Amino acid sequence: MKGVLPALLAIAVAIPLAAAELRLPPFSRQVLPNGLTLEVMQRKGIPLVEIDIAVKGGVESDPADQPGLAEVTGELLRKGTTSRDSDEFSKDLDALGGTYRIRADAQSTLLQSEFLSKDFGAGLALIADAVLHATFPESEVKKLLAQQSDKAKATKDDPAEAIEPYAHAFFFGESHPYGRVMSEISIAHMNRDSIANYHKRMYSGRNLAIAVVGDIDAQNARAEVERAFDSAPAGEPYQWTEPIRLSRTPRARLLLVDKPAATQTYFFIAQPGIDAKSSDRVAVSLVNTLFGGRFTSMLNEELRVKSGLTYGARNIIDEDRLQGMNSISTFTKTDSTGEAVALSLQVLKDLNEHGLKADQLASAKAYEQGVTPREMLETPDQLAKLLLRLEMLSFGPDEVNTLFQRMDAVSIAEANTVARKYFETSGLTFIFIGDAKKIRAQVAKFAPEIKEIDISAPGFGGI
Amino acid sequence: MRLALLLALLWPGISLARIGDSVQTSTLKNGMKILVQEDHTVPAVALYFFYRVGSRDERPGITGISHFFEHMMFNGSQHFGPGEFDRQMEVHGGNNNAYTTKDVTVYTDWFPPDTLDLMMRMESDRMAHLVFQPKIVESERGVVYSERRLRVDNDNLGALSEEVEAAAIIAHPYHWPVVGWASDIEAWTMQDLETYYKQGYAPNNCIMVVTGDVRTDRVFQLAKQYFEAIPSHATFGEPRTVEPKQEGERVVRIRKEAELPLLMLAFHMPPTKSPEYPAIEVLETILATGESSRLYSRLVNHEQAALNAQVFDEPSLDPFLLSIVIEPRAGVAVDHVRTLVVSELEKIKASPVPETELRKAKNQWLAAHYRELKSNAGRANMLGTYEIFYGDYRKLYEEPAEVEKVTAADIQRVARQILTPENRAVGILIPQSKRTEEARK
Numbered sequence: 001m002k003g004v005l006p007a008l009l010a011i012a013v014a015i016p017l018a019a020a021e022l023r024l025p026p027f028s029r030q031v032l033p034n035g036l037t038l039e040v041m042q043r044k045g046i047p048l049v050e051i052d053i054a055v056k057g058g059v060e061s062d063p064a065d066q067p068g069l070a071e072v073t074g075e076l077l078r079k080g081t082t083s084r085d086s087d088e089f090s091k092d093l094d095a096l097g098g099t100y101r102i103r104a105d106a107q108s109t110l111l112q113s114e115f116l117s118k119d120f121g122a123g124l125a126l127i128a129d130a131v132l133h134a135t136f137p138e139s140e141v142k143k144l145l146a147q148q149s150d151k152a153k154a155t156k157d158d159p160a161e162a163i164e165p166y167a168h169a170f171f172f173g174e175s176h177p178y179g180r181v182m183s184e185i186s187i188a189h190m191n192r193d194s195i196a197n198y199h200k201r202m203y204s205g206r207n208l209a210i211a212v213v214g215d216i217d218a219q220n221a222r223a224e225v226e227r228a229f230d231s232a233p234a235g236e237p238y239q240w241t242e243p244i245r246l247s248r249t250p251r252a253r254l255l256l257v258d259k260p261a262a263t264q265t266y267f268f269i270a271q272p273g274i275d276a277k278s279s280d281r282v283a284v285s286l287v288n289t290l291f292g293g294r295f296t297s298m299l300n301e302e303l304r305v306k307s308g309l310t311y312g313a314r315n316i317i318d319e320d321r322l323q324g325m326n327s328i329s330t331f332t333k334t335d336s337t338g339e340a341v342a343l344s345l346q347v348l349k350d351l352n353e354h355g356l357k358a359d360q361l362a363s364a365k366a367y368e369q370g371v372t373p374r375e376m377l378e379t380p381d382q383l384a385k386l387l388l389r390l391e392m393l394s395f396g397p398d399e400v401n402t403l404f405q406r407m408d409a410v411s412i413a414e415a416n417t418v419a420r421k422y423f424e425t426s427g428l429t430f431i432f433i434g435d436a437k438k439i440r441a442q443v444a445k446f447a448p449e450i451k452e453i454d455i456s457a458p459g460f461g462g463i
Numbered sequence: 464m465r466l467a468l469l470l471a472l473l474w475p476g477i478s479l480a481r482i483g484d485s486v487q488t489s490t491l492k493n494g495m496k497i498l499v500q501e502d503h504t505v506p507a508v509a510l511y512f513f514y515r516v517g518s519r520d521e522r523p524g525i526t527g528i529s530h531f532f533e534h535m536m537f538n539g540s541q542h543f544g545p546g547e548f549d550r551q552m553e554v555h556g557g558n559n560n561a562y563t564t565k566d567v568t569v570y571t572d573w574f575p576p577d578t579l580d581l582m583m584r585m586e587s588d589r590m591a592h593l594v595f596q597p598k599i600v601e602s603e604r605g606v607v608y609s610e611r612r613l614r615v616d617n618d619n620l621g622a623l624s625e626e627v628e629a630a631a632i633i634a635h636p637y638h639w640p641v642v643g644w645a646s647d648i649e650a651w652t653m654q655d656l657e658t659y660y661k662q663g664y665a666p667n668n669c670i671m672v673v674t675g676d677v678r679t680d681r682v683f684q685l686a687k688q689y690f691e692a693i694p695s696h697a698t699f700g701e702p703r704t705v706e707p708k709q710e711g712e713r714v715v716r717i718r719k720e721a722e723l724p725l726l727m728l729a730f731h732m733p734p735t736k737s738p739e740y741p742a743i744e745v746l747e748t749i750l751a752t753g754e755s756s757r758l759y760s761r762l763v764n765h766e767q768a769a770l771n772a773q774v775f776d777e778p779s780l781d782p783f784l785l786s787i788v789i790e791p792r793a794g795v796a797v798d799h800v801r802t803l804v805v806s807e808l809e810k811i812k813a814s815p816v817p818e819t820e821l822r823k824a825k826n827q828w829l830a831a832h833y834r835e836l837k838s839n840a841g842r843a844n845m846l847g848t849y850e851i852f853y854g855d856y857r858k859l860y861e862e863p864a865e866v867e868k869v870t871a872a873d874i875q876r877v878a879r880q881i882l883t884p885e886n887r888a889v890g891i892l893i894p895q896s897k898r899t900e901e902a903r904k
Contacts, residue, residue: 116830310606374838
């Protein structure tokens, strides 16, 4: 579905939403001569417009010794362009009351911005200036790298946040792009050249997609985006990483990050999950809803509702281009660490051995079909993000439009097959942040050996 | 209609028909007020219950009980057993949450349109007939304690702001944290819970807000059916204690295992309904919204002394605090950062804000205001918040005009009133390594 085609490729048909039916609102999709993909969706109502831009690559495109390069490059776009210095850019953005946010995910760098509809043209010009004409002044690069380095360290002051990079680094390992996480160590390897080169290589028409959603005239918006971005070079298309199969380790592995005096232990129990295009994805997400995806899930019911061990327990299924983690995530007071892990494993075992019943599966379907419209299609920012996700993963509108039918088609037999296949009880990877002195003995029984690191040691256990 | 005209003058060409004038209201015989705003964009409904029950209504010994109640409201009522509220909701495609502040407890339900009847029935049952089971109270106590560990003990800003607020407010019930002191969490009794529930959870102490894919007449009909029979009764009185005027700067230092320090300055300010509030909001925007704001630009971009600068307040019925939070960079002395902050505050008091900067802040405020109204959930929350804290939900649509009227002289006046040394409490979190301490022992 990608290609250099100047004409409109798809205009979805407007069908009003009804219960158990999910439809993307109508939008246009076109590919400009330079390869840039543009999607425009008009949503009447609040006078705001979302302008989002995705650059292919994201985390998987970071050089092995510079995890975080995609994100840092995104952050630096506004710090000096051919026509504005950093201060001028901020003043112009703020004068419009605009927002500007950068986030690199597994497969893209996402720039999310929002303006009042009346300021669409001015906002677009500003965003185009950043994306196409960033100059990366040396002084700004140095400043931002130093800030990012401090931010990476500050993450450790919030263990609920810090556990994620530790878990990624330990679970995937340094040889996998998802195992290389941004830290003060990787930031020290970045410089103006690596950033400017990354920008030159990746920020070209064939790697860019733009979604404009909001209270705007669609035809005008298309014309304005074309004008603003037609100068972008076509460039070379980014070559996606080949699939990497995650193998289950024969024995459990365990990382203990020592945070002295922590009164609560944060932990992940991870195993290989799925990739975004897995044919099991709908069934896995329904099983996950029941296992750890909603308040009355099996995990939350046991660890919070029945036992009061935690404020919340959940299970997270990554859905990215490459196969990702499937991980239980929760926290509990230091003294009950061992008990909470054992209980989590018991819930996992129950799912794996006893499977689900038909009424549970029906409940998961009803839940997902109830919450999805408002979590996916209600606001312009949700819609823009969704359009770009579909684009980055090469999905067509049917990924959304047939979702409920595909959910309905998941049988109890299929659900139980994926429950056994993806929710295994052996070869697990454990990651803990807590007071090692007090929890070492409690967690020792879950793996043959413990790798222990000090939270104040630089980085997150990887590069 | 008046509002639509005003805003049309500010932003020619923008239609606001959808968000203005479309709220319908009704009040039941027992005093419960209902606000409804239809929006058929997606097949979803937001149903919010704002109870005027907050930590402001507590006393020493039962601090945190309002928040504990927020949890207990999901643990069983007469016709829906423990956990049934969540189970019923999720099996019908809905989910929920709740939050507690110093002034209110808000229950937030989101669900498909055909679940409206069930939701009203369950909400009415827990308003009138909550059931307390000793075993569940104990397990929920563990959950709340875990939440305190998450938000305070293991969160540096949570830990610091709890200390700063307690230092700034010494007499009024805003002194204690919403989550409650640890010893109170351990000590609430069944009797405390039952008494508190009977007092606070009355229909006349509640506002119901419905936004989304509903028919207004149907909402009013169901509200009558399920809520009107619940008797009204007297609830908490207003707190008697008026916070005495602060007579000099208060400083709190806490030491914690941390990578980076934190600095917080909190200034007494008037309540949300004060006529000065629009000017205060613009002042806050000028100080710290966006990278061109005064504090961000000076501390983060130019002096490179901080990672971030935030200025905020929260809606409050009584006078509370305007807070400034700064994350200093590694290796920068906190006292230096504090000097920089104070010098920026002195500047804004000394000379009027230039017109372009005022215009910029008003645009930022307006855009942010609109962002809050994008979803059913956002509109429900804003309508309830304005009804309670501004005294009238219509202020939600009138406030842009109030903000537009703010002048440079207004900004200077409120800055001079609020941002003074004797009016502030300063909190500093000093990183400390337990390892070093242990090695020393």
